[in-house]
Structure formats: structure tokens, C-alpha cells
Amino acid sequence: MKYFYLVFSSLKRKKLRTLLTMLSIMVAFLLFGYLTAIRQAFDAGVEVAGADRLIVRHKVSLIQLLPESYEEKIERVEGVDNAAHSTWFGGIYQDPKNFFAQMPMEPEELFDMFPEYIISDEHKAAWLATRSGALVGRGLAKRFDWEVGDRIPINATIWTKKGGGRTWEFEIVAIYDGAEKGTDTSQFFFRYDFFDETRAGGTGQVGWFSVRVNDPDKAAEVASAIDAEFANSAFETKTEPEGAFIQGFANQIGNIGFIIMSIMSAVFFTILLVAGNTMAYAVRERTNELAVLKAIGFTDRGVLGLVLGESMALTLVGGAIGLGLAWMLVSMGDPTDGSFPVFYIPVSSIFLGFGLIALMAFIAGILPALQAQRLQIADALRR
Amino acid sequence: MFNWIAQVFSVTRFSMLSLPQRKGSSAAALLGIAGVVAVMVGVLSIAQGVLKTMESSAGDTNAIVLRSGADSEMMSGLGGDDTRIIAEAPGVARDASGPLASPELFVVINLPMRSTGTDANVPLRGVQSQAVQVRDGFNLVEGRMFEWGLNEVIVGIGARQQFAGLDIGSSIEVGKEKWPVVGIFEADGGLSESEIWVDAAVLQPAYRRGNSYQAVYVKLNSRDAFGEFKDSLTSDPRLNVKAMREAEYYEAQSSTVYNLITGLGTLIAVIMGLGAIFGALNTMYTAVSARTREIATLRALGFRSGPVVISILSESLLLALAGGLIGAGLAWLAFDGYRAATLNWASFSAITFAFDVNLKLLVQGILFAMVIGLVGGLLPAIRAARQPVAHALREL
Numbered sequence: 142m143k144y145f146y147l148v149f150s151s152l153k154r155k156k157l158r159t160l161l162t163m164l165s166i167m168v169a170f171l172l173f174g175y176l177t178a179i180r181q182a183f184d185a186g187v188e189v190a191g192a193d194r195l196i197v198r199h200k201v202s203l204i205q206l207l208p209e210s211y212e213e214k215i216e217r218v219e220g221v222d223n224a225a226h227s228t229w230f231g232g233i234y235q236d237p238k239n240f241f242a243q244m245p246m247e248p249e250e251l252f253d254m255f256p257e258y259i260i261s262d263e264h265k266a267a268w269l270a271t272r273s274g275a276l277v278g279r280g281l282a283k284r285f286d287w288e289v290g291d292r293i294p295i296n297a298t299i300w301t302k303k304g305g306g307r308t309w310e311f312e313i314v315a316i317y318d319g320a321e322k323g324t325d326t327s328q329f330f331f332r333y334d335f336f337d338e339t340r341a342g343g344t345g346q347v348g349w350f351s352v353r354v355n356d357p358d359k360a361a362e363v364a365s366a367i368d369a370e371f372a373n374s375a376f377e378t379k380t381e382p383e384g385a386f387i388q389g390f391a392n393q394i395g396n397i398g399f400i401i402m403s404i405m406s407a408v409f410f411t412i413l414l415v416a417g418n419t420m421a422y423a424v425r426e427r428t429n430e431l432a433v434l435k436a437i438g439f440t441d442r443g444v445l446g447l448v449l450g451e452s453m454a455l456t457l458v459g460g461a462i463g464l465g466l467a468w469m470l471v472s473m474g475d476p477t478d479g480s481f482p483v484f485y486i487p488v489s490s491i492f493l494g495f496g497l498i499a500l501m502a503f504i505a506g507i508l509p510a511l512q513a514q515r516l517q518i519a520d521a522l523r524r
Numbered sequence: 525m526f527n528w529i530a531q532v533f534s535v536t537r538f539s540m541l542s543l544p545q546r547k548g549s550s551a552a553a554l555l556g557i558a559g560v561v562a563v564m565v566g567v568l569s570i571a572q573g574v575l576k577t578m579e580s581s582a583g584d585t586n587a588i589v590l591r592s593g594a595d596s597e598m599m600s601g602l603g604g605d606d607t608r609i610i611a612e613a614p615g616v617a618r619d620a621s622g623p624l625a626s627p628e629l630f631v632v633i634n635l636p637m638r639s640t641g642t643d644a645n646v647p648l649r650g651v652q653s654q655a656v657q658v659r660d661g662f663n664l665v666e667g668r669m670f671e672w673g674l675n676e677v678i679v680g681i682g683a684r685q686q687f688a689g690l691d692i693g694s695s696i697e698v699g700k701e702k703w704p705v706v707g708i709f710e711a712d713g714g715l716s717e718s719e720i721w722v723d724a725a726v727l728q729p730a731y732r733r734g735n736s737y738q739a740v741y742v743k744l745n746s747r748d749a750f751g752e753f754k755d756s757l758t759s760d761p762r763l764n765v766k767a768m769r770e771a772e773y774y775e776a777q778s779s780t781v782y783n784l785i786t787g788l789g790t791l792i793a794v795i796m797g798l799g800a801i802f803g804a805l806n807t808m809y810t811a812v813s814a815r816t817r818e819i820a821t822l823r824a825l826g827f828r829s830g831p832v833v834i835s836i837l838s839e840s841l842l843l844a845l846a847g848g849l850i851g852a853g854l855a856w857l858a859f860d861g862y863r864a865a866t867l868n869w870a871s872f873s874a875i876t877f878a879f880d881v882n883l884k885l886l887v888q889g890i891l892f893a894m895v896i897g898l899v900g901g902l903l904p905a906i907r908a909a910r911q912p913v914a915h916a917l918r919e920l
């Protein structure tokens with residue numbers, strides 16, 4: 142307790158300097174939290190990808206279609222539990238800036254394949270009963286203030302309707318929630334049967350298949366078995382785990398993880414200099430006082446602890462406020478106005494943040510602390 | 525007045541001379557500002573690089589024709605007949621071989637990126653012989669042009685560098701066929717350098733496109749011919765297309781990526797800048813408090829507060845300038861010309877580009893550093909000038 146009081150009063154000694162140092166530490170951890178959320182947004186889905194799911198797509202490229210009839214053939218491959226197809230619709234709602242994913246899916250298969258989409262029984266019944274119905278994620282519904290019953294026109298960029306029309310109208314009949322925080326709730330699903338009978342071209346062709354395997358440990362074998370099944374056919378396939386597929390996609394945008402790591406290193410290095418410098422000053426200015434403390438019986442290690450405690454208190458308060466601010470800022474919404482599928486700070490990053498706080502306090506404080514520990518009372522008092 | 529200026533010089537000189545005494549905290553502030561500027565310039569150079577790639581893709585007198593309602597080639601579709609009508613439209617330049625109009629097919633092929641080994645949507649373009657005439661900077665740098673009608677491809681230098689298996693002698697697998705790479709080309713740093721080119725007649729059956737294309741690139745007689753060209757296409761009842769100047773088209777293509785990176789980069793820079801301002805304030809307050817007696821002595825000798833304020837400000841601005849120069853220089857050394865690939869959302873395909881640390885960014889970075897220095901120095905300077913002389917002289 143006496144240490145606590147001592148630490149507190151030494152921080153109070155130069156209030157302005159303490160405040161400014163805390164503020165710069167706060168800024169560092171505010172950035173840390175915010176950048177973590179951005180990284181999370183770009184890597185969205187990798188963490189929550191189903192370990193037991195594979196993605197089957199056309200071998201040459203994702204834009205080429207596969208026959209719908211592959212679904213049955215895939216389901217007959219040993220080790221496959223179920224398969225469901227999706228197709229990229231790529232339509233525009235009002236303005237290209239309002240980007241979100243739209244996909245036609247088989248209405249019943251969707252819930253079997255993606256148990257992470259949670260929906261009420263009532264909504265599910267409406268979705269199964271309405272041919273031109275749409276099932277939208279909670280995040281998406283919030284972004285555009287949609288409610289059940291709204292009719293949403295989507296302008297097709299790829300899929301013209303029979304007769305040449307480009308405006309598809311859907312009625313929102315259901316809204317799904319995510320089972321986990323990282324679940325993507327920015328998607329717009331509609332029914333494949335409606336899609337297939339309405340589109341002008343490409344009847345019976347779909348974009349890709351999600352496949353659930355019985356045993357995740359055998360996923361690699363099942364993937365090769367699926368590709369072997371279609372080798373030398375007119376539509377060869379490439380099968381990979383869902384996580385790898387999503388990671389591959391994120392990699393195409395760029396090495397976001399590396400860029401963010403680099404920025405964070407620059408930030409922490411800078412702030413470390415500022416904090417370390419403050420601590421060095423604090424110790425130098427108080428050489429006399431520290432010597433007095435030693436003279437009245439404080440041990441060398443006690444003085445060391447005192448200086449380290451001061452550094453810790455300074456960093457902890459600044460860092461915790463910074464993380465808190467980041468949390469607030471992130472929960473206020475993402476900087477792209479809703480184009481990120483998810484935007485949140487994972488709990489693990491908060492722990493990492495506090496780990497970094499401790500590390501930073503130690504590095505900034507250790508040199509001045511050692512200096513204080515080594516002070517010779519006689520020399521120091523004479524200064 | 526002269527006296528006042530003389531005072532400014534002598535006080536400022538005095539504070540500069542005492543700078544080495546405070547080297548620890550000054551260095552911390554300086555490096556802090558350097559870090560902020562380096563990060564800011566580095567991140568924004570990504571956006572500048574993408575923009576530059578798009579800008580150098582656009583020919584001054586060129587236009588692109590897409591199906592109306594399509595925002596990118598990927599979404600567009602034009603019949604073979606349409607492309608002939610477009611080529612004959614008024615305003616299109618001609619040479620001995622006919623109109624300079626190039627109907628092209630645009631698809632993607634999945635190839636692994638060199639950096640991660642994961643697949644990227646590499647653009648694969650089906651062209652006719654006019655494609656080369658329409659693009660000004662096109663130039664083969666290695667190997668040869670593909671033979672028309674054969675399953676051969678040429679590869680842009682950006683694509684070769686970023687994606688695996690695109691060197692001369694290797695080949696890409698398209699279904700059951702292997703298409704050998706026979707040449708490498710450059711295109712003035714433009715978007716084409718991210719692409720693989722093949723004869724359109726070869727690509728059409730491989731991607732089941734019949735006799736269709738996705739875009740027509742045309743070279744016009746002059747910039748002013750665009751109005752006439754556009755009007756004739758939009759008023760033609762046989763066509764359902766839109767025409768854009770290339771500059772307009774490429775700007776729209778890059779706006780999503782550019783705005784996202786610039787927005788995030790600016791946000792990060794502003795937050796970091798705040799941190800640096802706190803650091804600079806700390807340094808300058810420390811400097812002022814270390815020199816309390818010195819400053820009070822000067823004031824007692826008759827130096828006025830203006831020169832004192834200016835001397836403190838110049839010290840902080842000097843630190844900021846040095847920090848800004850170091851940061852901008854570091855960013856330039858580390859990032860300028862660094863090549864990377866990203867995904868162009870508009871066309872769902874990869875683009876390769878080089879980070880571009882240009883003069884505008886460097887100046888912007890250094891100005892930002894000066895703002896940090898100004899804000900960081902102003903309050904401490906005012907405090908120094910306001911200190912009551914008698915009180916300050918008594919301080920230890």
C-alpha cells in the first residue's frame with residue numbers, strides 16, 4: 142500500500158508530463174484495437190469457417206459454372222455427408238457502392254449446410270413458402286433499415302431475366318442471425334428454384350458447391366476423390382477446405398496482416414521511445430529523492446520495483462483507456478459504411494493488448510529502474 | 525523593428541545551441557514524428573500506386589464500349605455483330621488495315637500467387653491484332669508475339685512477377701489444354717501488365733463464349749471526336765451499349781480501392797499524428813522547463829516575449845522538419861516501386877501495381893510533420909513567454 146501511494150505521488154509530481162505520456166500511450170493502443178478490427182474484417186470467415194466443409198469450384202476459374210447435376214454425384218463420393226450449391230449473383234442495389242453478396246441457394250439445404258445461420262421457425266416457414274422470397278443477414282438488414290415484408294429491387298449485372306429484364310424484385314421474408322460473433326450476416330440469399338426459372342441463360346448451371354464431410358480428418362482425401370470423380374470431364378473441379386478458400390480470397394486483396402503488423406511496429410516503437418524517455422527523465426529528476434528513500438531503509442529492489450511500478454501504472458492507465466476507446470469506436474460501425482462483413486475486436490486481441498501493455502511498461506521502465514537500483518546513496522545525495 | 529528581428533535571431537540561435545543538452549527527449553520526438561510520416565506516406569503510396577496504374581492505362585484519345593448497365597468488362601457482353609457496328613462508327617481512327625477498334629474478351633484464370641501460393645483471379649484477355657495498335661505503350665520485352673490461331677499466350681511483366689508459372693517456356697492449363705507462354709510484354713505501367721493475352725478466337729471456345737466479346741477499345745481521331753462517337757452508338761437502335769473515355773472508365777475502376785486505402789491511411793495517420801503531438805508537447809514542455817531560468821534571464825535583460833515564443837516554435841518546427849524528412853525519406857527508400865497485387869473489386873480480377881511514393885505525398889508528409897511540430901510547440905512557447913520573470917528566476 143505504501144508503494145501504491147509512492148507510485149501515485151511520483152506520477153502526480155509532473156502532472157502535465159504524466160498526462161501527455163498517458164495520452165500518447167492511449168493513442169498507441171487505440172490504434173492497436175482499431176487495426177485489429179480492420180484485420181479481422183479482411184480475414185472474415187477464416188476463423189469461423191466450417192472445419193468439416195469443402196468448397197468445390199471449376200478448376201480453371203471461379204467465374205466458370207458447373208452443372209447442377211454434380212450435386213448428386215458429389216453426394217455419392219465416399220465420405221461426403223451433404224452438398225449444396227451457390228451461385229454469385231453480383232447484382233446492384235441502388236448504387237454500386239452498396240455492395241453486398243447475393244446468392245441463390247436451395248432453400249432447405251441452406252440450413253443443413255450452414256448451421257451457423259440462426260433463424261426463427263416462423264421466418265423459416267415463410268422462406269420455404271415464398272418463391273421470390275429473400276433471406277437476409279441481421280447486419281445487412283440493419284445497414285439498409287430493411288424489415289420483413291420489404292420488397293427489394295436488385296439490378297442484375299450478370300443474370301438477365303427471361304425477356305431481357307434486369308431488375309429482379311425480392312420480398313424479404315426472413316432474417317438470420319449469426320451463431321458466433323464472426324459469422325457473416327451481410328449476405329442476401331434467395332431461392333434457386335426461382336432463380337433458375339427466371340434467368341435467361343445458364344439454366345441448370347451453378348457457381349460452386351459447399352460439401353460437408355463425415356470426418357474432418359479425412360477432408361483432404363475426400364477432396365481428392367471429388368476432383369478425381371470429375372477429372373477429364375468437360376467441367377473439371379478444384380476442391381479445397383472452406384477456410385483455405387476464404388484465406389486464398391483474403392490473400393488476393395493483399396497481405397493485410399503484414400501491412401498492419403508493420404504499422405503497429407512503427408507505432409509501438411515510437412510510443413516506446415516517448416514512454417521510455419519520460420521514465421528516464423522522471424528518474425533523473427528524482428535522483429535525490431530516490432537516494433533519500435534508500436537512506437531511510439528502502440532496499441535496492443524496492444526502489445527498482447517503485448520505478449517499474451510507476452512505468453506500469455502509467456502504461457496500464459493509458460493502454461486500458463486506449464483499448465476502451467478502440468472498443469467504442471469499433472462498435473460505432475466500420476469506416477466503409479457497412480461493406481465489411483464483420484467488424485469487431487476479438488477477445489483474444491484484448492488479452493494480447495494487455496500483454497503488450499505489460500511488455501511495454503517493462504521495456505520503458507527497466508533501464509531507468511536499474512539505474513535507480515544501482516544508485517549509491519552517498520554519490521546521489523551529493524549531486 | 526530591426527531590434528526585434530535581431531532578438532529573434534539571437535534567442536533562436538541560443539536555443540539551437542542548447543539542443544544537444546536535450547538530445548534524449550529531442551530524439552524521441554524527432555523519431556516519433558518520423559514514424560508517423562513514414563507510415564502515412566507508406567500507406568498512401570499504395571493508393572497512389574493503384575491510381576497511377578489506372579491512369580497510365582488510359583489513352584488520351586481512347587474510348588471503351590461496354591454493354592449498357594455494365595460497370596466493368598467482366599459484367600459486359602457484346603455480340604460479334606455489335607463489335608463490327610461499333611468499329612464502323614464515326615470518329616474511330618483508321619489505318620491501312622481498317623478501323624482502330626479492338627473487340628476483346630475478358631475472363632479470369634486461377635493461378636497461384638508467388639507470395640502466398642494461394643490462387644488469384646488472374647485476368648486473361650482474348651484479343652485481335654488491333655489490340656496492340658489501340659494501346660500506345662505496348663511493347664514486347666522478351667520472346668515473341670503469339671501466333672494467331674494457336675494456343676499460345678503472352679504475359680504482362682506485372683503478372684509474370686506476381687503469379688507463379690508465367691515465365692517463357694512454362695504453360696498455363698486451361699481445361700485439358702496447355703497454353704505455352706511465348707512472350708512477355710510491357711504497357712507503360714498500365715493495367716494490361718497484370719494480364720495474360722491470347723487470341724480471342726482461341727479463348728472464345730475455351731470459355732464457351734461463342735462469337736461474343738465483352739468490350740471494344742477504340743482509338744478516336746481526336747479527343748473531340750468522342751461526342752460524335754458516343755452519340756452515334758447510343759442512338760443506334762441495333763445497339764444497347766455505353767461508351768466512356770478510358771480515363772473515366774479507369775478512374776471508376778479504381779475508386780473503391782483508392783478511397784478505401786486513402787480513407788484508412790488518413791485515419792491511421794491522424795490518430796498516429798495525435799500520439800506524436802502528445803510526444804512533441806512533452807518534449808517541448810520539458811525543454812521549456814529545463815530552460816526556465818535561462819528564458820527568465822533573457823526576459824529580465826530586456827528580450828521581449830515575441831522572440832522567445834518564436835525561438836521555442838522554431839526549435840519544435842526544426843525537430844518536426846527533420847523528423848518529417850527522415851520519415852518521408854525512409855518511406856521512399858522502403859516502399860517506392862515495391863510491387864504487389866491486389867483484387868480489383870469492379871472486375872473481380874487481380875491487378876498488379878507498384879507502390880508510388882511521389883513528390884505530392886512527400887510534401888504532404890513533411891507538411892503534416894510541420895503541423896505536428898507547430899501544435900506541439902505552440903503551447904509550451906506560450907507558457908515560456910507568460911512565465912512571470914521574478915518567479916521564474918527564483919526557480920531551481
